[in-house]
Amino acid sequence: DAGITQSPRHKVTETGTPVTLRCHQTENHRYMYWYRQDPGHGLRLIHYSYGVKDTDKGEVSDGYSVSRSKTEDFLLTLESATSSQTSVYFCAISDTGTGALGAFFGQGTRLTVV
Amino acid sequence: AQSVAQPEDQVNVAEGNPLTVKCTYSVSGNPYLFWYVQYPNRGLQFLLKYITGDNLVKGSYGFEAEFNKSQTSFHLKKPSALVSDSALYFCAVREVLYGNNRLAFGKGNQVVVIP
Numbered sequence: 019d020a021g022i023t024q025s026p027r028h029k030v031t032e033t034g035t036p037v038t039l040r041c042h043q044t045e046n047h048r049y050m051y052w053y054r055q056d057p058g059h060g061l062r063l064i065h066y067s068y069g070v071k072d073t074d075k076g077e078v079s080d081g082y083s084v085s086r087s088k089t090e091d092f093l094l095t096l097e098s099a100t101s102s103q104t105s106v107y108f109c110a111i112s113d114t115g116t117g118a119l120g121a122f123f124g125q126g127t128r129l130t131v132v
Numbered sequence: 133a134q135s136v137a138q139p140e141d142q143v144n145v146a147e148g149n150p151l152t153v154k155c156t157y158s159v160s161g162n163p164y165l166f167w168y169v170q171y172p173n174r175g176l177q178f179l180l181k182y183i184t185g186d187n188l189v190k191g192s193y194g195f196e197a198e199f200n201k202s203q204t205s206f207h208l209k210k211p212s213a214l215v216s217d218s219a220l221y222f223c224a225v226r227e228v229l230y231g232n233n234r235l236a237f238g239k240g241n242q243v244v245v246i247p
Contacts, residue, residue, distance in 0.1 A: 049233055060138075060222060060239035061176075068232045076234070108175055112233060120166045120224070121235055123175035 021045045024109050024124040031131055037096040039127050041109030043089075049112040050092040051121065052076075052084065054105040061108065067092055099131045136223045138238035146246050151213040153241045155206045155223030164226035165206040166235070167197055171219050179221075182206060193217070213245045 021044035031037050041050060051066040053076075063076030065084040073084050081103060083095045096103055106128050110121040136157045145151050157163055164183055168176040180191025187199045197208045208221060223238040 051235070053237075058239065061237040063234060063236070066232075066234055074230075074232065110176075110235070112235070120168075120178050120181055120226075122178070123168075125175045126173075 022109060022111055022122060022124040024107075024127050026127060027125065028128045029130070031099050031129070033100060033131055034098050037099050037129065039094045039107055039109075039129070041092045041094070041124060043092075043111045045111055045122070046089060047111040047113055047122075048089075049121075050086065051110040051112075052082075052092065052094045053108045053110065054078065054103075055108060055126075056105050064094065064107075096129075099129075101131050103129065104131045105129060135236055136225050136238040138221075138223055138241050140241055141239075142242040142244060144244045144246060145213045147215055148212050151208075151210040151217065151243065151245070153208040153221050153223075153243060155208065155238060156204050157206060157223070157225050158204065159225055159227070161228075163199075163206075165197075165199065166224040166226075167191065167195070167206075167208050168222045168224060168237075169193075169219050170222065170240075176222060179208070213243075215245045215247050218243055218245045 023042045025040045052064040053061040055061050062078045064082050067073045067086040085093045106126050108126050109124040112121040166181045167179040170176045180189050182189050182199045190196045195210050220240050222240045224235045227234050
């Protein structure tokens with residue numbers, strides 16, 4: 019799985035608590051992405067980063083924030099978790115320029131908000 | 133904005149029969165198209181891509197895809213399906229927003245290969 023590590027792999031948290039998911043890469047790729055996967059919705063982009071400290075919103079960014087202080091790490095934070103954020107979260111990376119190689123995905127983090 | 137559509141939620145096929153998973157796209161400019169597969173409790177794995185060149189693209193595990201510009205389609209195919217091909221398949225298109233790359237995914241197709 020192309021040098022991508024997501025942590026934790028599973029987490030159960032209570033409504034209203036903050037949660038941070040981490041994505042770590044060893045490929046030195048410029049682009050990093052956070053997606054959530056839900057039945058009937060496929061993968062939806064939450065946030066992405068195109069460089070250190072350079073991030074932008076995806077299609078479902080409300081309730082999420084991200085940070086990228088180093089090339090290798092991309093953090094996704096749920097400031098106050100809600101049950102609607104129960105999902106499987108995937109991190110992905112891709113190369114620079116045209117993104118012609120597509121993206122490589124981590125193993126996913128299964129988050130349950132109770 | 134770029135988008136992809138995968139019109140079927142589930143595709144059932146008998147083992148040994150041809151498998152087709154459909155994808156249509158909408159892009160401005162030249163399309164960069166991808167297929168990914170997801171096995172249970174795993175991340176997505178890259179299968180193949182179309183960037184330019186031959187319309188028939190060959191990828192991993194015996195899969196291929198045909199790019200059809202006039203029909204804006206990029207259907208995934210396999211001549212003879214295996215039970216182990218049962219998985220979730222995603223079509224994706226690269227979109228460029230303000231000079232930055234993103235991938236937009238379809239909703240996915242569950243493929244069930246029946247022994």
